Amino acid sequence: MLIFKCPNCGGNLKYDRSLKLLVCDACGSQHTAASIGKASFDEDGGISAHSLEIYEKALSMSATASTAEAWATTAEMFELIPEVFESQQLADQCRQNAAQLKTEEKYNTAVTLSQKDDSSSLIHAIQLFSSMPDYKDSATKQRQCEQRLKLARSDEQKAELHRQRREAAKQRTHKFISLLVVATIILGVITLVVRQARKYDPDLITVKITDTSTEYDPDASPYINGCWYINFDFKITNGTLSDIDYMTVVTYFKDDDGKLIMQMSSEFGGYGSSSMDLKSGDSIKQETYLSEHQPEKNESFVELYEADFDELDVSYKITYVKFDDGEVFSDGY
Numbered sequence: 001m002l003i004f005k006c007p008n009c010g011g012n013l014k015y016d017r018s019l020k021l022l023v024c025d026a027c028g029s030q031h032t033a034a035s036i037g038k039a040s041f042d043e044d045g046g047i048s049a050h051s052l053e054i055y056e057k058a059l060s061m062s063a064t065a066s067t068a069e070a071w072a073t074t075a076e077m078f079e080l081i082p083e084v085f086e087s088q089q090l091a092d093q094c095r096q097n098a099a100q101l102k103t104e105e106k107y108n109t110a111v112t113l114s115q116k117d118d119s120s121s122l123i124h125a126i127q128l129f130s131s132m133p134d135y136k137d138s139a140t141k142q143r144q145c146e147q148r149l150k151l152a153r154s155d156e157q158k159a160e161l162h163r164q165r166r167e168a169a170k171q172r173t174h175k176f177i178s179l180l181v182v183a184t185i186i187l188g189v190i191t192l193v194v195r196q197a198r199k200y201d202p203d204l205i206t207v208k209i210t211d212t213s214t215e216y217d218p219d220a221s222p223y224i225n226g227c228w229y230i231n232f233d234f235k236i237t238n239g240t241l242s243d244i245d246y247m248t249v250v251t252y253f254k255d256d257d258g259k260l261i262m263q264m265s266s267e268f269g270g271y272g273s274s275s276m277d278l279k280s281g282d283s284i285k286q287e288t289y290l291s292e293h294q295p296e297k298n299e300s301f302v303e304l305y306e307a308d309f310d311e312l313d314v315s316y317k318i319t320y321v322k323f324d325d326g327e328v329f330s331d332g333y
C-alpha cells in the first residue's frame with residue numbers, strides 16, 4: 001500500500017470519508033485530491049491526483065450501490081488503483097457484495113419461477129436452485145420444485161392426450177361432414193340427371209291397342225265396290241314429366257309364328273292446330289283406322305282384316321315425339 005505524504009510536514013495522509021479530504025496524521029492539515037495532484041507526488045511515487053479522483057468516486061459509488069452490477073462496477077474501479085490506500089481490500093469486498101447480490105437475484109428469480117405451474121419454468125427453477133445449494137433454503141426449494149415438476153408433467157401429459165383425442169375426434173367429424181357433403185352433392189346430381197332424363201324419356205310413354213273392329217261400307221265414296229276398314233283404339237299413357245303435343249308410332253302385327261304381317265305407321269296430334277295435349281301422367285284414347293277398297297291387291301290387309309287380334313303378336317315403336325315445350329325425340333324417322 002502506498003501512502004500519500006503531507007506536502008506541509010511529510011507525514012502520512014489518510015483519507016477521511018466524511019470530510020472527503022485527505023488529512024495529515026502528524027500536522028492535521030487537510031488536502032483535496034487536486035491539491036495533492038499539484039504537489040510533487042506524481043514524481044515521487046507515481047500516485048496521481050487522477051488515481052485519487054478514481055478512489056473518491058469509487059468510494060461514493062460504494063455508498064449507493066444496491067445491485068450486483070453496481071457492485072461489480074465499483075470493484076472494477078478499485079481494481080484500477082490497487083496501490084491507493086486499501087483499494088484492493090475494498091475491491092474484494094465489492095466483488096463479494098456483487099456475488100452475494102447476484103446470488104440473491106438468482107435466488108429471487110428461482111423463487112418466482114418455482115411458483116409457476118408449467119414444467120419449463122420449474123425445470124429452470126431447479127437448475128437455478130441446484131447451482132446454489134447452500135444458499136438459504138435452495139436445497140429444500142429444489143426438492144419442492146422436483147415434486148411439482150412430476151405433477152406438472154403428468155398434468156401436461158394428460159392435457160396433451162386430451163388435446164390429441166379432441167383433434168382426432170374433430171378430424172373424424174370433418175371427414176364425416178365432407179363425406180356427407182359429397183354424398184349429398186352426388187345424390188343431388190343423380191336426382192337432377194334422372195329427372196332430366198325422365199323429363200323426355202320415350203320409354204316412359206306406353207302405347208297399346210285396346211280394341212279393334214272391322215267394317216265394310218258398300219257405299220263408301222268414291223269407290224265403286226265400297227271400302228273395307230280396320231279400326232283401332234289406342235290408349236297412350238304419358239309417363240314423362242312433360243306434356244306431349246304430337247307423336248308417331250309404328251305398330252308391328254305378327255302372326256303366331258312370328259312372321260310380320262304388316263307394320264302400320266300412325267300419327268297422333270298435329271304440328272300446330274290439333275295438339276294431343278297429353279299432360280304428364282295422363283292417359284288418352286286415340287282412334288285410327290286402315291282402309292282398303294281393293295283388298296284383292298293387298299294380301300297383308302286381308303290377312304289382318306281376317307285375323308283374330310287376340311292371337312296376334314302386336315308390338316309398338318315410338319318413332320317421334322314433340323313435347324309442348326319444343327323438345328323433340330326422334331329415332332330417325
Ligand SMILES: [Zn+2]
Pocket residue numbers: 006007008009010011024025026027028029
Ligand atoms: Zn502534515
